Amino acid sequence: MRQLMDIAADARRAKYAVARLGTNDKNRGLLAIADALLANTREIIDANRIDIENGRANGLVEGLIDRLMLDEKRIAGIAEGCRQVAALPDPIGEVLWMRKTPNGLNIGQKRVPMGVIGIIYEARPNVTVDAAALCFKAGSACILRGGKEAFHSSMCLTRLMRAALAGEGLPEGAINLVEDTSRDSATQMMKLNGWLDVLIPRGGAGLIQSVVRNATVPVIETGTGNCHVYVDASADLEMAQRILVNAKCQRPSVCNAAESLLVHKDAAARFLPMAAAGLAPSGVSIHGCPRTRELLGDAVFPATEEDYGREYLGYEISCKVVDSLDEAIAHINRYNTGHSECIVTRDYEASQRFLDEVDAAAVYVNASTRFTDGFEFGFGAEIGISTQKLHARGPMGLTALTTTKFIIYGNGQIR
Amino acid sequence: MRQLMDIAADARRAKYAVARLGTNDKNRGLLAIADALLANTREIIDANRIDIENGRANGLVEGLIDRLMLDEKRIAGIAEGCRQVAALPDPIGEVLWMRKTPNGLNIGQKRVPMGVIGIIYEARPNVTVDAAALCFKAGSACILRGGKEAFHSSMCLTRLMRAALAGEGLPEGAINLVEDTSRDSATQMMKLNGWLDVLIPRGGAGLIQSVVRNATVPVIETGTGNCHVYVDASADLEMAQRILVNAKCQRPSVCNAAESLLVHKDAAARFLPMAAAGLAPSGVSIHGCPRTRELLGDAVFPATEEDYGREYLGYEISCKVVDSLDEAIAHINRYNTGHSECIVTRDYEASQRFLDEVDAAAVYVNASTRFTDGFEFGFGAEIGISTQKLHARGPMGLTALTTTKFIIYGNGQIR
Numbered sequence: 001m002r003q004l005m006d007i008a009a010d011a012r013r014a015k016y017a018v019a020r021l022g023t024n025d026k027n028r029g030l031l032a033i034a035d036a037l038l039a040n041t042r043e044i045i046d047a048n049r050i051d052i053e054n055g056r057a058n059g060l061v062e063g064l065i066d067r068l069m070l071d072e073k074r075i076a077g078i079a080e081g082c083r084q085v086a087a088l089p090d091p092i093g094e095v096l097w098m099r100k101t102p103n104g105l106n107i108g109q110k111r112v113p114m115g116v117i118g119i120i121y122e123a124r125p126n127v128t129v130d131a132a133a134l135c136f137k138a139g140s141a142c143i144l145r146g147g148k149e150a151f152h153s154s155m156c157l158t159r160l161m162r163a164a165l166a167g168e169g170l171p172e173g174a175i176n177l178v179e180d181t182s183r184d185s186a187t188q189m190m191k192l193n194g195w196l197d198v199l200i201p202r203g204g205a206g207l208i209q210s211v212v213r214n215a216t217v218p219v220i221e222t223g224t225g226n227c228h229v230y231v232d233a234s235a236d237l238e239m240a241q242r243i244l245v246n247a248k249c250q251r252p253s254v255c256n257a258a259e260s261l262l263v264h265k266d267a268a269a270r271f272l273p274m275a276a277a278g279l280a281p282s283g284v285s286i287h288g289c290p291r292t293r294e295l296l297g298d299a300v301f302p303a304t305e306e307d308y309g310r311e312y313l314g315y316e317i318s319c320k321v322v323d324s325l326d327e328a329i330a331h332i333n334r335y336n337t338g339h340s341e342c343i344v345t346r347d348y349e350a351s352q353r354f355l356d357e358v359d360a361a362a363v364y365v366n367a368s369t370r371f372t373d374g375f376e377f378g379f380g381a382e383i384g385i386s387t388q389k390l391h392a393r394g395p396m397g398l399t400a401l402t403t404t405k406f407i408i409y410g411n412g413q414i415r
Numbered sequence: 416m417r418q419l420m421d422i423a424a425d426a427r428r429a430k431y432a433v434a435r436l437g438t439n440d441k442n443r444g445l446l447a448i449a450d451a452l453l454a455n456t457r458e459i460i461d462a463n464r465i466d467i468e469n470g471r472a473n474g475l476v477e478g479l480i481d482r483l484m485l486d487e488k489r490i491a492g493i494a495e496g497c498r499q500v501a502a503l504p505d506p507i508g509e510v511l512w513m514r515k516t517p518n519g520l521n522i523g524q525k526r527v528p529m530g531v532i533g534i535i536y537e538a539r540p541n542v543t544v545d546a547a548a549l550c551f552k553a554g555s556a557c558i559l560r561g562g563k564e565a566f567h568s569s570m571c572l573t574r575l576m577r578a579a580l581a582g583e584g585l586p587e588g589a590i591n592l593v594e595d596t597s598r599d600s601a602t603q604m605m606k607l608n609g610w611l612d613v614l615i616p617r618g619g620a621g622l623i624q625s626v627v628r629n630a631t632v633p634v635i636e637t638g639t640g641n642c643h644v645y646v647d648a649s650a651d652l653e654m655a656q657r658i659l660v661n662a663k664c665q666r667p668s669v670c671n672a673a674e675s676l677l678v679h680k681d682a683a684a685r686f687l688p689m690a691a692a693g694l695a696p697s698g699v700s701i702h703g704c705p706r707t708r709e710l711l712g713d714a715v716f717p718a719t720e721e722d723y724g725r726e727y728l729g730y731e732i733s734c735k736v737v738d739s740l741d742e743a744i745a746h747i748n749r750y751n752t753g754h755s756e757c758i759v760t761r762d763y764e765a766s767q768r769f770l771d772e773v774d775a776a777a778v779y780v781n782a783s784t785r786f787t788d789g790f791e792f793g794f795g796a797e798i799g800i801s802t803q804k805l806h807a808r809g810p811m812g813l814t815a816l817t818t819t820k821f822i823i824y825g826n827g828q829i830r
Contacts, residue, residue: 020772101792114804197804218633218636242829243829246830250830333431356434357431359530362821362823364825366825366826367824367825367826370830376830377516377522378514378522389530389818390633390805390806390818391806393818394821395821403805405776405777405778406776407770407778408777408786409780409781412781413782413786414657414658414662414782414785415791
C-alpha cells in the first residue's frame with residue numbers, strides 16, 4: 001500500500017511536469033483516459049462488483065448501492081465526461097491584465113495551475129474520474145481520497161487512468177488515489193500543509209463539516225443548500241407555482257432544490273392553495289407557520305424553528321407567510337446556507353433589492369434555483385458548488401481550480 | 416468590556432447596513448475619520464503614551480517601541496491614508512461579465528462585499544485604522560484584534576473612528592475592536608464560523624502560523640518571504656549587482672527583501688566578487704556554498720541547509736552557485752515561501768522558463784523583488800501580501816476584500 005506521504009511526494013514531483021504540459025498534451029491524455037475506460041469496461045465492472053457485494057454484506061442501503069454501482073452505460077458516461085473536459089478551453093496561461101507602470105515595469109496577472117489539489121469524497125466512483133480529469137486539464141496534480149465503500153472501483157479506475165497517461169508519455173503521478181481508507185488518512189490529508197495547495201470536500205454535510213473543522217490546509221467548502229423561493233405580493237402567481245414546483249420537485253435530493261417557501265401576506269390567500277395543489281402530486285409535506293396552517297388547514301405540519309434551517313433533500317418544504325420584502329430578506333439571510341435564492345415578482349424595486357441584499361452565491365429573479373450548476377451556467381463542467389466567499393463562490397468550473405501569479409518584465413528597475 | 420460574541424453580533428448586524436452604503440457615503444465616512452484623527456491628535460498621543468510606558472516597563476525592545484509610537488506626523492500620515500482610500504475606485508457593484516443562456520436567462524457575476532472581515536495583527540496601532548478603512552471602503556464590517564501592547568492606542572483610534580461614522584449617520588458597528596487581548600480571545604476568533612467570512616493575520620511568522628494551524632474560518636495567509644535573486648549565465652552583471660543590492664539592502668526588514676542569491680556557475684567567478692563588493696557597504700554577512708567560499712574566501716560563512724530556508728529580515732544573505740537554470744528553478748521551488756523571485760538574464764528562453772516554472776506570487780525578470788507591494792503594483796493600498804494560492808495571491812488591494820455573487824434575471828424559466 002502506498003503511504004500518504006509517498007503519495008504526496010509523488011504528487012509534488014508530478015505537479016511541475018503537469019504544469020508544463022501544453023493544451024494538446026493534456027487533451028491527448030484525457031482522450032486516452034476515455035478510451036482506456038471504454039476498452040476496460042469489463043475490468044471496471046468486475047472491480048465494482050466487489051464493492052457492491054461488500055456493500056450489500058455490510059447492509060448499505062439501496063440508495064447508496066445505486067450511487068456506487070457502475071454498468072456499461074455509466075462507464076460510457078464517465079468516459080464521455082473526459083472527452084467533454086478535453087473539449088473545454090484551457091484556463092491556463094491567460095493574462096488577465098498587463099500594464100506599464102510609470103518606471104517602465106510591465107506588470108501582469110497570469111492564470112497558472114494551483115499545484116496539488118486534494119479531493120475528499122464519498123462512495124461515488126464517478127467522482128474519481130471527474131475530479132481527476134478536471135484537475136489534469138487545470139494543470140494540477142491531484143490526490144483523491146474516496147469513500148472506502150467504493151475502494152475497489154476507485155483503485156481500478158485510477159490504475160487505468162495512470163496507465164493511460166503513462167502510455168502517452170504523460171506524467172502518471174498527476175493522478176493519485178489514497179489507498180489507506182481509514183479515518184486517520186483523511187485527517188492526515190487535511191493537515192498536509194506545504195504539500196496540498198487546496199482541499200475540496202465533495203459530499204454530504206457531515207463530510208464537509210469534518211473537513212472545515214479539522215483542515216489546516218486551505219479548503220473550499222462546497223454544497224449544502226437551504227434554498228428559498230420568495231413569492232412577492234406582485235408575483236405572477238402561475239409563474240410562481242411553476243418555479244416553486246420545479247425548484248422543489250424536479251430533483252429534490254440535490255443542493256439547488258428549494259427547501260423553503262416564503263409568501264408575502266398580500267399573496268398568501270391566493271397563492272398558498274396553488275402552492276399546495278402544485279406540490280401535492282409529488283406528495284410534498286408542508287411544514288408551515290400559523291398563517292400557512294390557517295389558510296391550508298391541518299394537513300400542514302406546524303413549522304418549528306428547526307424546520308426553517310433544514311435541508312430536507314426530499315419531498316418536504318417549510319413555508320412562512322411574511323409581512324414584507326424586508327422580512328423575507330431578513331429571514332433568508334438568517335436561515336440560508338448561502339447557496340441559491342429566488343424571488344418571484346413583477347416589482348422592479350423588489351427585484352433589485354432582493355438581488356442586492358440577499359447574501360447567497362446565486363440570486364434569481366423569476367427563475368428556478370435548479371439552474372445553479374456549472375453546466376447550466378456555461379462553465380462546461382463543475383467540480384462542486386462553493387458556499388464560501390473566498391476564491392470561488394457558486395458553481396466552480398475549471399478556473400476555480402487555478403490560481404494566478406504576477407509576472408513582471410523589467411529592464412533593471414530598482415526601488 | 417464588550418465580549419467577543421457581542422462584538423460578532425454587532426458586526427453581523429452592521430454588515431447589511433455597510434453593504435448597502437453607496438460610494439459617496441463610504442467616502443464621506445472615511446474623510447470624517449481622517450478629520451477626527453487630526454482633530455484629536457492630542458487624545459491619541461495621550462493614549463499611546465500609556466502603551467509606550469507599559470511597553471518600557473515590560474522591557475519591550477526599542478524596535479517594537481518605535482513601531483508602537485504615534486506622534487503628530489505619524490497620525491497625520493494615518494489620516495492621509497484614509498483620504499487615499501476614499502480616493503480609490505469603489506470595487507463593489509462591478510459586473511465582471513453577464514451573458515444570455517440559450518433559454519433566455521441573463522446570468523452575470525457581480526462583485527459584492529465579503530460581509531465580516533477579521534484581522535489579527537500585532538503592536539502596530541496604524542494597522543487599526545488602515546485595516547478598518549480598507550474594509551469599510553470594500554463594504555464590509557470588520558473585527559480587529561490588535562496586539563495587547565497597543566491596546567490603549569487601538570481603543571482610542573477605534574472610538575474616534577466609530578464616533579466619526581456615527582456623526583455622519585453611518586453605522587458605527589462597521590468597525591469593531593476586540594477588547595479582550597488574552598490569547599483565548601484570539602483562539603475564539605479563529606473559530607467564529609458563521610460569523611466571520613474571512614480572517615487575515617498580519618504580522619510575523621509566528622502569528623501567521625498560529626492562525627493557519629488553529630483557524631476553522633477561511634484564512635488568507637500573508638507575508639513571509641524567502642525571496643531569491645538568480646543571476647543567470649547571460650546576465651548583465653552590473654544590472655545584477657544593482658538589483659541584488661537593492662533587493663537585499665534597501666529595506667531588509669520587509670517580506671519582499673531578498674534573502675538568497677543564486678549564481679550560474681559560468682557567471683560566478685566574475686559576479687561573486689561584484690556581489691560581495693556591493694553588499695559590503697551595508698555590512699551584509701554572506702552564508703555561501705563551498706563554491707562561493709572558494710571564490711570569496713573565508714569571510715563567507717558556510718551555508719547550512721537551514722540557511723537556504725531562512726528569512727533573515729536583516730543584513731544576511733545565503734548564496735549558492737548552481738550548474739544550470741534547472742537547478743536554480745528547482746532550488747527556488749524547494750526553499751521559497753511563494754512570495755517574490757527574480758531572474759537577471761539576457762537570455763530569452765531563460766526569462767520565459769523562469770516566469771513559467773517558478774512557483775511564487777510574483778516572478779520578476781530584471782527588476783528588484785522590492786516592487787511586490789500594493790502601491791507599486793498600482794492597487795493604491797494594500798491589506799497585506801498573500802502567499803497562498805486561494806482567493807488572492809500577492810499584494811492584496813481592495814478587490815481581495817470582496818467576493819462575488821451570481822445574479823440571474825429570468826422570466827419564468829424552469830429546468
